[in-house]
Amino acid sequence: MTIELDHVTLHRDGITYLDNVSMKLESDGFNVLLGPTLSGKTTLLRILAGIEKPDTGRVMVDGKDVTGVSVQKRKVAMVYQQFINYPSMSVFDNIASPLRVAHVDRKEIATRVNSVAKLLKLEPFLQRRPGDLSGGQQQRTALARAIVKDASLVLLDEPLANLDYKLREELRSELPKLFRDTGTKVVYATAEPGEALMLGGHTATLCEGRLTQFGKTHEVFRNPHDLITAKTFSDPPLNVVSVEKRAGEFVMEDKVHFTIDRMTDQLSDGRYVLALRPHHVSLKARNSHEIELQGKVTIAEISGSETFVHLDIGTHGWVCQAHGVHRLDVGQQVSVAVDPDKFIVFNEDGHRVGEHDDRVARAAHG
Amino acid sequence: MRRLGWLIPTIYIIFLLLPIYWLLNMSFKTTNEILGTFSLWPIEFTLANYKKIFTDPTWYNGYINSLTYVVINTVISVTAALPAAYAFSRYRFLGDKHLFFWLLTNRMAPPAVFALPFFQLYSAMELFDTHIAVALAHCLFNIPLAVWILEGFMSGVPKELDETAYIDGYSFPRFFVKIFIPSITAGIGVTAFFCFMFSWVELLLAKTLTSVVAKPIAATMTRTASTSGYELGLLAAAGALTIIPGAIVIWFVRNYIAKGFALGRV
Numbered sequence: 001m002t003i004e005l006d007h008v009t010l011h012r013d014g015i016t017y018l019d020n021v022s023m024k025l026e027s028d029g030f031n032v033l034l035g036p037t038l039s040g041k042t043t044l045l046r047i048l049a050g051i052e053k054p055d056t057g058r059v060m061v062d063g064k065d066v067t068g069v070s071v072q073k074r075k076v077a078m079v080y081q082q083f084i085n086y087p088s089m090s091v092f093d094n095i096a097s098p099l100r101v102a103h104v105d106r107k108e109i110a111t112r113v114n115s116v117a118k119l120l121k122l123e124p125f126l127q128r129r130p131g132d133l134s135g136g137q138q139q140r141t142a143l144a145r146a147i148v149k150d151a152s153l154v155l156l157d158e159p160l161a162n163l164d165y166k167l168r169e170e171l172r173s174e175l176p177k178l179f180r181d182t183g184t185k186v187v188y189a190t191a192e193p194g195e196a197l198m199l200g201g202h203t204a205t206l207c208e209g210r211l212t213q214f215g216k217t218h219e220v221f222r223n224p225h226d227l228i229t230a231k232t233f234s235d236p237p238l239n240v241v242s243v244e245k246r247a248g249e250f251v252m253e254d255k256v257h258f259t260i261d262r263m264t265d266q267l268s269d270g271r272y273v274l275a276l277r278p279h280h281v282s283l284k285a286r287n288s289h290e291i292e293l294q295g296k297v298t299i300a301e302i303s304g305s306e307t308f309v310h311l312d313i314g315t316h317g318w319v320c321q322a323h324g325v326h327r328l329d330v331g332q333q334v335s336v337a338v339d340p341d342k343f344i345v346f347n348e349d350g351h352r353v354g355e356h357d358d359r360v361a362r363a364a365h366g
Numbered sequence: 367m368r369r370l371g372w373l374i375p376t377i378y379i380i381f382l383l384l385p386i387y388w389l390l391n392m393s394f395k396t397t398n399e400i401l402g403t404f405s406l407w408p409i410e411f412t413l414a415n416y417k418k419i420f421t422d423p424t425w426y427n428g429y430i431n432s433l434t435y436v437v438i439n440t441v442i443s444v445t446a447a448l449p450a451a452y453a454f455s456r457y458r459f460l461g462d463k464h465l466f467f468w469l470l471t472n473r474m475a476p477p478a479v480f481a482l483p484f485f486q487l488y489s490a491m492e493l494f495d496t497h498i499a500v501a502l503a504h505c506l507f508n509i510p511l512a513v514w515i516l517e518g519f520m521s522g523v524p525k526e527l528d529e530t531a532y533i534d535g536y537s538f539p540r541f542f543v544k545i546f547i548p549s550i551t552a553g554i555g556v557t558a559f560f561c562f563m564f565s566w567v568e569l570l571l572a573k574t575l576t577s578v579v580a581k582p583i584a585a586t587m588t589r590t591a592s593t594s595g596y597e598l599g600l601l602a603a604a605g606a607l608t609i610i611p612g613a614i615v616i617w618f619v620r621n622y623i624a625k626g627f628a629l630g631r632v
Contacts, residue, residue: 046529049529049533051529051532051533071529071532071533072532072533072535072536072537074533076533077533077534078529078530078533080526080530082524082526084524084526084527084530086527086531086545086548086549087548087549088545088548088549088551089545089548097534097536098534098535101534101535101536101540102535142530145530145534149534
């Protein structure tokens with residue numbers, strides 16, 4: 001079974017929600033839609049579900065155009081960020097409801113509901129109302145209703161965003177297992193790059209309604225085709241600096257000169273944009289091949305065993321994700337070490353230039 | 367000062383309850399006692415007034431008539447308001463906000479304004495002196511009220527619930543009856559209560575549109591003199607009985623009303 005979006009565009013009230021999006025869903029692992037709020041993730045899911053109709057473009061299932069087919073006739077299931085269950089029904093009836101509507105035999109309903117309830121550890125709560133359950137259990141109920149239906153397409157719209165940290169981790173590790181070997185295509189929308197990396201599978205990055213890149217999650221992370229994708233897929237935010245290349249050397253802010261070995265011959269002189277992930281900025285003393293940058297601390301947040309140091313280097317604001325707890329004062333001068341090979345190079349239009357360096361990839365992954 | 371903190375609420379409650387007490391007091395007295403002496407409680411305690419109401423058809427029919435048109439009105443109002451409120455809460459259409467406000471303005475006009483046109487219209491349609499006439503007339507202010515209250519409750523139900531139901535395979539009518547209405551039972555209860563109360567206490571239209579067959583209790587009750595002179599004890603008993611239906615309905619929806627107030631729609 002193939003599911004495809006074909007040049008889908010949607011505007012509402014002068015706002016572009018989706019701009020010419022084409023993608024073919026993968027059945028091997030999750031299809032993660034990654035993007036900030038208002039990037040069009042939910043709209044894309046709603047179009048896949050059939051709740052919303054695109055202005056132009058088609059939704060194709062097995063090569064057939066299903067754009068105009070009503071929601072009820074599509075074999076989809078959806079779980080929302082808010083815990084949506086039928087408040088007047090028991091958990092059992094909630095899970096059973098899609099089967100009842102489909103006139104499934106009563107005995108079969110009971111067995112299927114019970115097995116899904118077991119899978120999602122909902123057995124003790126089957127006779128309760130959703131309103132009496134905790135948030136995690138409510139979302140499990142919603143997931144159970146999506147799974148029991150045996151739909152060929154399951155849409156998950158930030159299903160873990162409203163859960164607390166522990167529950168989120170627990171459910172996130174369970175989710176891919178629930179759909180493994182079922183042949184179900186799963187689309188998972190999230191705003192968190194970290195979540196996309198943990199879920200694996202494939203990732204599509206969305207920005208302002210445009211699909212910027214779609215591929216294997218780690219591939220998109222390591223090798224972003226453009227600056228927007230790299231920015232979308234980075235948390236804490238990506239460090240971006242504009243530099244000039246002249247006579248084989250990169251010059252940052254007319255002060256710092258360095259070379260990126262692999263780029264020396266590849267790129268002609270001119271202006272470029274360099275991006276560097278925060279965990280590649282180090283507070284340690286520089287190694288021989290690294291460059292040293294001087295900056296002024298604007299804020300230092302300690303998060304567990306990591307410190308996020310926000311600093312001004314020249315006219316650019318940088319973020320350094322340093323291991324360990326570092327107590328730094330606001331306004332303090334610090335020097336950070338940066339390996340020039342870790343820079344991802346874009347031209348001024350934000351397109352990736354230069355050859356993909358596998359060393360960068362391995363480093364980014366690690 | 368603190369020790370006297372109970373004083374003001376007590377005085378307030380006594381003031382509120384005094385007329386009701388006096389009504390009950392009178393209802394257990396004979397008319398002669400009411401007119402002849404002043405006493406804080408019945409000296410010649412009698413149940414004759416109540417007995418008369420429960421045995422004389424001209425009296426108890428008043429209650430039956432009132433209850434009949436009130437129930438019909440409540441059913442019509444809630445039934446008509448459900449889809450209307452759903453439309454206002456879920457869809458955006460041209461002039462929706464103006465229409466919603468206009469509905470409210472229907473409550474602002476005094477019913478007396480409509481008494482004459484209604485009387486003429488219902489007479490022409492040969493609906494004069496029927497229960498349905500009064501029930502329909504009361505829709506004038508009850509449907510807007512019901513739409514207003516229900517819209518508040520419906521907007522509290524996320525739109526995603528509707529979508530989830532469609533995705534699960536529910537058709538719209540089935541979703542509406544099986545899932546949506548059970549989700550807002552509290553709202554429907556509160557709405558029904560208010561429709562009931564406003565229809566129950568409305569006197570002018572009910573009196574204008576009826577003569578004999580559908581005469582409401584309020585009309586019977588407010589005629590002060592009859593062939594046997596003043597029957598104050600009897601009127602007091604009728605008044606006391608008129609309070610009861612409202613009290614019963616309030617008891618049923620007491621838990622939901624707070625929710626309605628919280629939504630700012632009651």
